[in-house]
Amino acid sequence: MAEFSDELRQVFDVKRLVFRIGEIASMTGVSARQLRYWEQKGLIQSQERPDEKQARVYTFKTFIQVSMIKYFLDEGLTLAAAAKRAGDRQTRAQQIHRFITRGLQGLLQIDGEMALNLGAFDAEQTLLAILPDEGGVHYRLLPNAEVRHLMAATPN
DNA sequence: ATTCTAACA
DNA sequence: TGTTAGCA
DSSP, rough: HHHHHHHHHTTTOOOOOEHHHHHHHHHOOOOHHHHHHHHHHTSSSOOOOOTTSSSOOEEEEEEEEEEEHHHHHHTTTHHHHHHHHHHHHHHHHHHHHHHHHHHHOOEEEEEEEEEEEEEEESSEEEEEEEOTTTTTOOEEEEHHHHHHHHHHHOOO
């Protein structure tokens, strides 16, 4: 059912979680002055603003970035070095995310139970992890064609 | 109340 | 980077 995945998408849509400069400042211990300066130097980013006079908006991703820079700064690195290492980290995180995303090819429902599509097991079968509401997990192999049909009914 | 830019410390 | 001024 479309409702099922739509709901999940909404729950996991981190882009809807945004902050203003004062919030980022109090959450990270980095001053508003620093945040504006770092942005000016291209070390972090805020969302596009129609007017330059409007309040900056930061995504959760930027919050993480600021936190990492702050951490490395406290470790004694220079601002430039801290920003580079934070950037390297986020690049690595993206790589890992892609890796996991490839393995987890989607969410679907089988007989009313939630299941993870773990991808091709062999030429004609797909491995699924079944996650009952009661908890626990078990695995099943299904013909590729059948999984394709189920995935089509529950688009990602 | 909060954020913004600019400017001086 | 911190602060302050003068706005919005």
